[in-house]
Amino acid sequence: MRIALVCTEKLPVPPVRGGAIQTYIAGVLPYLSTRHEVTVVGRTDPALAECEEAGAVRHVRLSAEGGPERYADRVAAFLAGERWDVVEVFNRPAFVGRIARAAPGARLVLSLHNAMLAPDRLDPAEARRILARLDAVVAISDFIRISTARLYPEHAHKLRTIRSGVDLERFRPGPSPRSEALRARLGLTGRPVVLSVGRLSPKKGIHVILAAMERVLLTHPEAVLVQVGSRWYGHDDTDSYVRAVREQASRLGDAVRLVGYVPYDEVDAYFRLGDLFVCASQWEEPLARVHYEAMACGLPIVTTDRGGNAEVVTDGHNGLLVRPWHSAEALAAAIQALLDDPDLRRRLGAAGRCMAEAGFGWERVARELLEVLEG
Structure with a gap:
């Protein structure tokens, strides 16, 4: 045909x-x-x-x-x-x-x-x-x-x-030479990495993640948020929301890395340096594809119960679902639960990789x- x-x-x-x-x-x-x-x-x-x-x-x-x-x-x-x-x-x-x-x-x-x-x-x-x-x-x-x-x-x-x-060969568990080089360049060695990948848009909820990190740092001061993404694909230009996010991030000092736009053929290295993945969709997300990439890399997922996200993240199996979706406190509690429990991180992450291999x-x-x- x-x-x-x-x-x-x-x-x-x-x-x-x-x-x-x-x-x-x-x-x-x-x-x-x-x-x-x-x-x-x-x-x-x-x-x-x-x-x-x-x-x-x-x-x-x-x-x-x-x-x-x-x-x-x-x-x-x-x-x-x-x-x-x-x-x-x-x-x-x-x-x-x-x-x-x-x-x-x-x-x-x-x-x-x-x-x-x-x-x-x-x-x-x-x-x-x-x-x-x-x-x-x-x-x-x-x-x-x-x-x-x-x-x-x-x-x-x-x-x-x-x-x-998702490409199961590119996106896979464990560090790579590129991810290790990134870890050193970003000053992340020895620190637990909370990873977020998504556009800097109100509906993606980066402001909620930053508010949650304020609470996370009270119990895990060594944690660092790595946020990958810009306002629009291929550009690092700003608008009022991006400026507000940067100001909010600056108040957390060394606990945040706003990486900006990363070409798609390089983004897998960022997934492979994370310890857990966070998606804070504030709109009825159709089903964000970053969930597949995080699962393929064996990362436990914290995601909001919005739109189609919960179709691939089962609470307690391959991640934690945040309810209510707009609550920085609930998001922080889920992140803290994973940072507190390395065995839980490994179990949820391994289940996610199995799901990716079986069906994605x-x-x-x-x-x-x-x-x-x-x-």
């Missing part, structure tokens, strides 16, 4: 600037391309050629100048010039109408990585028209699938959950996705 994977206008594939969707596409490509001809349609990037081919995979990169609507027009114009058996559209239901007209006869699949069909994002009447055109909808979590099915029960039969995955490799993701694409 000839398959087109249509990425969003935000970030390029492969994930040279990061991005969960871009990482997902790059992860499944080696498996999809052994059975079909695959073209990835994405946005241009200074680091990447506009067109390139590698075996059965072709990348076509189009300008995102002018915003999503202009980008969607360019995608449709490209698709109209060739014949397609399947087109999968990632997280942009508004593109579906154009693509249906550009690729008549193709099987149409929508991959939902956020609640893009919610009424606050898309008029329900338009959402129903889009769903009627689709052959299948892949949701990144049960949370996204169930919330979509509740809104549009007549289309529930088209929905399927396929959770994301890219081969599993690709196998399930192929079942949808092949109909």
Whole structure:
């Protein structure tokens, strides 16, 4: 079959600037391309050629100048010039109408990585028209699938959950030469590391983690928070929230390292220097992919019970769930419990690695996705 994977206008594939969707596409490509001809349609990037081919995979990169609507027009114009058996559209239901007209006869699949069909994002009447055109909808979590099915029960039969995955070779337990070099450079030798990886955004809750660390330091003054991430992928620019976070972190002195943006091909080294991982989602997170990376690296996870996070973190098995999600006190208590108990950290971390090996490799993701694409 000839398959087109249509990425969003935000970030390029492969994930040279990061991005969960871009990482997902790059992860499944080696498996999809052994059975079909695959073209990835994405946005241009200074680091990447506009067109390139590698075996059965072709990348076509189009300008995102002018915003999503202009980008969607360019995608449709490209698709109209060739014949397609399947087109999968990632997280942009508004593109579906154009693509249906550009690729008549193709099987149409929508991959939902956020609640893009919610009424606050898309008029329900338009959402129903889009769903009627689709052959299948892949949701990144049960949370996204169930919330979509509740809104549009007549289309529930088209929905399927396929959770994301992780590179189990790159993300693995134990230190690496790069992580040890980072540990020395950041001055972390001999100190327990509380790791957080995520954008500096209110919905990611970095301010809650910092407030929790104030309490953690009362009982574990040697602990240090390493926060990896910037306001937006590929940049270290600031806004009022970033400035507030930096001010909040400065009050904790040597107990915080705000690392900033790290290219995705380097981020595994940070996971491999952590002693535990913290995710403090303050919004209804679809299911943050950092959970898979932390599990693969054998880190016990502390995460808020928001959105889809609890689908892969079972309280007391591979991590600790924080309730209420906005409570710095509850978050601190969970972090302190893990810092207090090395055996608990090892047990939860080992369970997480087993879960990753059993169900979160890219081969599993690709196998399930192929079942949808092949109909």
